[in-house]
Amino acid sequence: MKKIIVALSSNSCAMRECIVGILNYANSKKNWNVQLMSVAHQVIDIPSLLSGANAAKIDGIITGVTKRPPGFDDLVRSGIPLVLNNHPSNWAPHADAPITLVQNDNIAIGRIGAHYLHSKGHFRSFAFVRTAVKSYWEVFRHRGFNLGLAKWGITPLAHKIEQADFDGWIRRLPKPAALMTNCDSTAINVVETCLRIKIKIPDQVAILGVDNDELFCKAIRPQISSVQTNNAEMGRRAAAELDRLMRTGKPGKTIYIKPEKIIERDSTRTIPPAGHLIDYGLRFMRENFQNGITVNDIADHLGVSPALLRLRFRTIHGKSARDTLIETRLEKAKQLLLASDEPIGRVAQKVGFASPQRFSHCFAERLAMSPSDWRATQRPLSRAT
Numbered sequence: 001m002k003k004i005i006v007a008l009s010s011n012s013c014a015m016r017e018c019i020v021g022i023l024n025y026a027n028s029k030k031n032w033n034v035q036l037m038s039v040a041h042q043v044i045d046i047p048s049l050l051s052g053a054n055a056a057k058i059d060g061i062i063t064g065v066t067k068r069p070p071g072f073d074d075l076v077r078s079g080i081p082l083v084l085n086n087h088p089s090n091w092a093p094h095a096d097a098p099i100t101l102v103q104n105d106n107i108a109i110g111r112i113g114a115h116y117l118h119s120k121g122h123f124r125s126f127a128f129v130r131t132a133v134k135s136y137w138e139v140f141r142h143r144g145f146n147l148g149l150a151k152w153g154i155t156p157l158a159h160k161i162e163q164a165d166f167d168g169w170i171r172r173l174p175k176p177a178a179l180m181t182n183c184d185s186t187a188i189n190v191v192e193t194c195l196r197i198k199i200k201i202p203d204q205v206a207i208l209g210v211d212n213d214e215l216f217c218k219a220i221r222p223q224i225s226s227v228q229t230n231n232a233e234m235g236r237r238a239a240a241e242l243d244r245l246m247r248t249g250k251p252g253k254t255i256y257i258k259p260e261k262i263i264e265r266d267s268t269r270t271i272p273p274a275g276h277l278i279d280y281g282l283r284f285m286r287e288n289f290q291n292g293i294t295v296n297d298i299a300d301h302l303g304v305s306p307a308l309l310r311l312r313f314r315t316i317h318g319k320s321a322r323d324t325l326i327e328t329r330l331e332k333a334k335q336l337l338l339a340s341d342e343p344i345g346r347v348a349q350k351v352g353f354a355s356p357q358r359f360s361h362c363f364a365e366r367l368a369m370s371p372s373d374w375r376a377t378q379r380p381l382s383r384a385t
Contacts, residue, residue, distance in 0.1 A: 002029070002246060007037035007063040008085065013184075013213035014231045015064070018085060021235020022062060029243070060242045081245035083238045086137065098245045102238045105256040106137045109227055110144020110180070113208050115303025116227075116262045117178040118152060119277045120206065124174040127157035129181040129190055138182040141210065145180050148303075161189055167197050175204045178268075184209035184216040187224045191267065206268040222266030230260045261305050277302065277312045281321065289328045290352045295321045326362050329353060333363070337375040344371050 006022055008015050019036070026032045035058075061075075064085035075082065081098040110128075117126060128145045130138060142158065149156050159169050161181075170193060181187040187209030191201060199205050201222050209217065209226040217224040234257040241252055284301050285293070298321065299306040313321040329351040336347045348359035363371045 002032050002059045003057065004032055004034045004242065005037055005058050005061045005063075006034055007061065009064075012211070013215065014211050014229060017231035018235035018238070021232035021237075022239045023235075024232070025236050025239035025243075060246050062238050062242055081242055081249070083242045083245070085234065085238055095251070097251055098249050100241045100245060100252040101254040102234055102241060103254065103256060104137065104229055104234065105258050106140035107144035107147065108256075109210055109229065109259045110141040110146070111148035112259050112262065112303045113141075113180040113210070113227055114145045114148025114156075115301070117180060117206065117208060117268070117303075118149060118154070119280060119302040119304055120178065120268065121277055121279075123176050123178040123206070125157060125177045126154055127159065127173065127177060127179050129179055129186055130158055130160050131182060131186060132160055132162045135182075141180075141182055161186055161193075167193060170194060170199060170205065171197065173205070176202075176206065177204070178206045178208070180208045180210075182210065184211050184213045184224060184226055187226070187267070188216055188220055191220055191222070191224065202266070202268050208262075208268055212263045217263070217265060225265045225268040226263050228260040228263050230257050233257055261299075262303060262308075264305060264308055277304070277309070278317045281309065281313070282317075282324070285325055285328050289325060289332070290350060292352045292354065293325070295325065298325075327366075330363060330366060333359070333371065334374070334378075337371060338378060347371065 010016050026034045060081040062083045084101050086103045087101050128142045187207050190207050194201050209224045212226040212228040217226050281298050296306050299309040333351045345356040348356045353359040
């Protein structure tokens with residue numbers, strides 16, 4: 001029986017979901033016995049952790065520290081297989097130590113937030129709201145937000161919510177403004193500030209949090225949109241990596257967990273008046289349809305949920321995103337059918353259909369004939385002209 005210690009704070013929604021992911025993996029292993037260790041105020045008591053581990057002859061540990069607490073080096077040198085969740089990325093274990101780091105891809109979190117807010121298409125300013133703590137994960141989320149907007153030549157503003165002039169800063173932002181915060185609790189404070197100083201949400205200021213802690217996001221009006229981090233998957237990967245470490249003793253490379261999607265609520269829910277989201281979506285289709293992309297891929301590129309993308313296409317473009325993508329492929333296919341003698345299967349592949357059968361079905365559904373029949377009927381016309 002493998003004895004495992006999980007020492008993670010259960011104070012946050014993110015870590016509770018991570019623990020669930022660990023336990024789900026552990027439940028699939030008949031030879032795992034998991035002991036949850038109480039963690040106060042997100043501070044790991046390393047001496048107690050090591051003492052308990054040595055006394056009980058623990059086989060593996062999953063824990064997480066944002067800073068190096070007393071006794072941390074002893075834990076690293078203990079030789080016990082160890083997975084560290086969300087450890088600061090400027091630290092790396094010894095090359096031979098049975099240790100692996102598993103953490104959120106905070107750069108990707110910032111990027112997806114930037115892409116989502118930009119896809120709304122009508123903001124005069126963008127900003128990232130920080131805290132005075134300046135934790136490593138906040139720094140990287142901020143960096144990802146800047147990198148995401150740099151794609152469009154935008155340099156976002158930034159401000160600490162604890163600063164005395166925060167009210168004035170919110171008032172001075174060119175409106176409408178889009179704000180991403182480091183986490184959901186900060187987003188709540190921004191919402192409360194805007195309500196107090198009579199700034200309309202989302203008309204004047206749109207606000208996006210991170211972690212999708214539903215207890216927070218739904219407890220306030222307007223409800224807060226948030227980046228859904230994949231915390232259960234982080235826990236599952238941490239447990240799977242500990243399993244591998246216990247079997248092989250070989251350390252692994254840092255594992256970065258991508259965010260899942262944007263959960264849109266009232267704090268950002270607006271329809272772009274100029275249809276910018278549709279313009280970006282159409283452009284991405286035209287540039288990538290031949291690569292086999294799906295509606296989900298388009299949504300990921302824009303940083304929005306597939307459901308939101310479908311809604312925007314129906315309400316603004318008048319066609320579904322799926323139909324628009326198929327029509328884009330068929331228009332290019334018609335050009336290839338007229339211009340070459342390439343087999344139907346090759347044409348289907350070139351325009352991004354998953355199979356010749358799928359291509360033929362979509363073609364016949366819209367043009368009432370097969371691609372080969374259409375080619376035969378159109379070619380005499382094209383030669384005559």
